[in-house]
Every structure is written in C-alpha cells, then in structure tokens.
Amino acid sequence: MKKITVLFLSALTITMTSSAAFAQQQDSDFSAKQRQEIGKIAADYLRKHPQILVQVSQELQKQQQQQQQQQMVSAAVQSSSNLMDVKGIPHIGPKNAKVTVTEFFDYQCYYCHHMAPVIEKLMKANPKVQFIFRDWPIFASRWENSARAATVGLQVWHDKGAASYIKYHNGIFATNHDEGKLTQTDIKTVAKAAMGKTLKLAKDDAYKNTIMKNDALARQIGFQGTPGFIVMPAKGANAENTAVIGGAVPLQALQQAIDNAKK
Template sequence: MKTNLAAVAALAAALTACHNPAEPVADGKPSRAEAAFGRSVRAYLLEHPEVIEEAVAKLQDKKQAEAEAQAAAAQADARKLIPHYRAELERDPRDFVANPDGKVTVVEFFDYNCGYCKLAAPQVLKLIQENPDIRFVFKEFPIFGAASDSAAKVALTPAGKANGLALYQAWMAEKPLDEAGIDRQLAALGLNPSQVRKASDTPEIAKQVAEIRALAAKLKVQGTPAFIVGDTMIPGADIGALKAAITQAKAGELKQPAAG
C-alpha cells in the first residue's frame, strides 16, 4: 500500500506540474488552468485507483527488466575478463585460503562491515566445512571505512591467516565491527592485539590490499559480497546461485584452473 500511495503522490505532482505553454506561469505559482487540471487528475485517480496499481506494476516490471539486463551485461563482461585475471584471483599465495587442496575454487570479495557479507557468512562457513573439495579464497576488499581497512590488514598477517576462519566468523558476528571489536576478538583467540596490529602495519600488506582493490576494479566488482566460480561472477549474498555455480563446476561445466 505504501508503494501505491507514493506512486499516487508522484504521479499527481508530476501531472499537476504540467502547464499550457500558451499560459505562462506567474511567480512560480500554478495558473488557474493548471490548478483545474490538477483537480481533474486527482478526481480521476480517486475514482479509478486501479490506474495507480497498473502504473506501479508497470514500473516494477520495467525496473526488473532493467536490473536483469544490467546483470546479464555484467555477467557477460565477467566471463570475458575473469580468464585474464585467474591467477591473481585464485592463486595469489598471499591470500588466506580455506581447504587449500580443494578441486573447485570459489573466490569471495568481502568486507567485514558489509551487511550482506554478514548475512552470507554463516552459509559460507557451512559450505567450507561441509565441502572439503571446495577451495575457498578470501579476498580482503575493505570499502566500509577505517575499521574494515584495519581488519583486512590484520587478517592478512601470519597470525591472522593462521586463525582465518575463526576471525572471519567472529568479526562477521560483530554488528558493526569497530576497532575495539577487532582487538576483543583477537584477544579471545589468544592473540596479542598490539603485536598483531604492528605486524599488519607494513608496506607489503598495504600493497596487497591496494592490489585487491585494483583487481576488483578491473573485474568491475560493484560491491560486496561478490563470489567468483570459474568464469561466473555472483554479485550479492545469493547463496543459491553460488551453490548452483559450484554444482556446475563440480560437473566440469565451468573452466577450472590446473592445480598449482
């Protein structure tokens, strides 16, 4: 109902704003003809509210079609681009990888303060735990501020990668994850926050994060999470689509890299 009311207001305002070019507007105020027209529009809409429902439905259909067209275009671009960057995506030895001996590779670009990443995280962990044949590459892609940047750099330290899944689970459960939450969860794992943070403050780790950002830009990753399986990119927390892509990959229908 809210959508219909909004549509009514927008439509009535738009139609009321129309004026007869032959009758100029004085001081920004509607003319008598405009006011009469607006009253007529309002009366018609009140008498025929089904027109609004039809307009809203048509608008929703249009937006859905546009979204599907954009998704199809993005997927086509991804299929062209991913093969050129496969080694950077799947085989960067600096990344944290769960189930490193798995035959099917999944890559996730994520941010610890992304709401949809947090929504997907339990399913990601379940997928990793229940499927040892899935090699899962975590791409630290901080886009939500300073705490996200700090967490990404901490996660890329030796201590961070040694506790990769535990940190991922703990930090994704923090809503939001702030600097205090980072330290609290490090301490809960028996790590010294000051020491780990010092280890994270290196040119090498800063360079890795910058290179991940550059890779995301090359692949036209628009936000987080973004999953990649073979030549397929799955934007958003669409776990169903992710599982479908994994099933196809296991069946050999998507190109998989040679082990290395």
C-alpha cells in the same frame, strides 16, 4: 521512481529510433501522410496502454543485466591466473582443489555479515573446495576499522595460518558489529582469541599492498560492492563453468555454482 523514469525514456527513445529507421526504409511504400498516420496510431496506442512501456523497460533492464553479467564472467576468466595467485591471501581448503570460491568482502559490510554464516555452511558442505578470502575494505574512508580489521586479519594469517585466520574471520563477523559499529576493542579481543595471545601489530605496509591488489582485481572484474563471489575451476576456467555473483544470495545459488564448476 527516477530510475524507472529514466528506463522508460530510454526504452521510448529506442522505440522511436527504430520506428524512424523503419519509416525511412519504407519511403517507397508509404507516403508522408501515411507515415504520419502510423505514428499517430502508435502514439495513441501507447497512451492507452502505458503498461507496454513498463514491459519494454523491464526487458531492456534484463538485457543490460545479462550483458553486464557476461562481461564480468569474461573478465573473471581472463583474470583467472591472478585469482589463483593466493600468495599472501588467506585461503582455506586443499591446495590441489579443483574448484575455488573467491570472496571479496569488507568487515563492515552489512551484507557480508549476513553471508558469513552461509559461507561457513558452504565450507562444511564442500571440504574439497578451496575458499579464498580477499579483503576489500571499501568502507574504510567512512569507518577506519574497516581497514584496520582487514590488516589485522592478514597479519593473523601471516603469523598463525589458516586455522587461526578462519577463527578471526568468523569471529569478527560474529560480533554483528557492522556499518561502523566495529571497535578496536572488538578487533583486539577477536584476534587474541584466534591466536591464543595478544597480537602485536607489525608494520602493515605489505598488508596494505595486498589490499590494493585486491581492490584493483575487484574493479577489473567489475564488482561495484561487497560481497562479491567468483566460483570457478582452479584450471580450465571458461564462461560455462565460471560464475560471478554479487551481493547476498541463498546458499543454494553458491552450491549450484560449485556443482557447475566441477563439471
């Protein structure tokens, strides 16, 4: 309710500011008394028809969202070379793929868990697309295993490659232990199943550096949470063939973005 009220006030301020500017431009056409009457009529009308303020606030919010989306797409295009640099970053699919899907995710994110089976289906339906998985453990300050699961996953990738990594990645999500419920036992068990042996944890400094780079890239693009998806051509990305999608979305939305990036 507070957010709606703020939007109402913002819309009303814009309306009043525009009206004042218009009135100043019309000094030669309207007297002070006439301008006062016009303002009274407008105020009375708004009081009798408050739904107009709702419509104005909704339109303002829509415009702000569109502007933010355009800014994120522009940032993604500008960051395309960094997004395509997958050294040390888990990725599945052909190296010469024409289209890429990048996901910024957190193993403790509820919505990432919700999207995991969707991404599995998307990968099976698009074998010629490269899927890039960028760990962004934004909940690590709240739940330690958010970061631990990320660094273990990166080590699985480094030690055993794509096949073992995707088993680990999907295995963590298959536990359905999100929002603080993931345990160290979960991580060790899933890692062992993915690698075929008990994982011996190495120094994770390099993996932490990778996560820090992911964090900087996600913030540069403008993501405010996980999951965050970027669908774009591996080469020749522009505002028309690039999509930036935040949050949980239907499979069809991601597939449409992939189809658009192929054009």
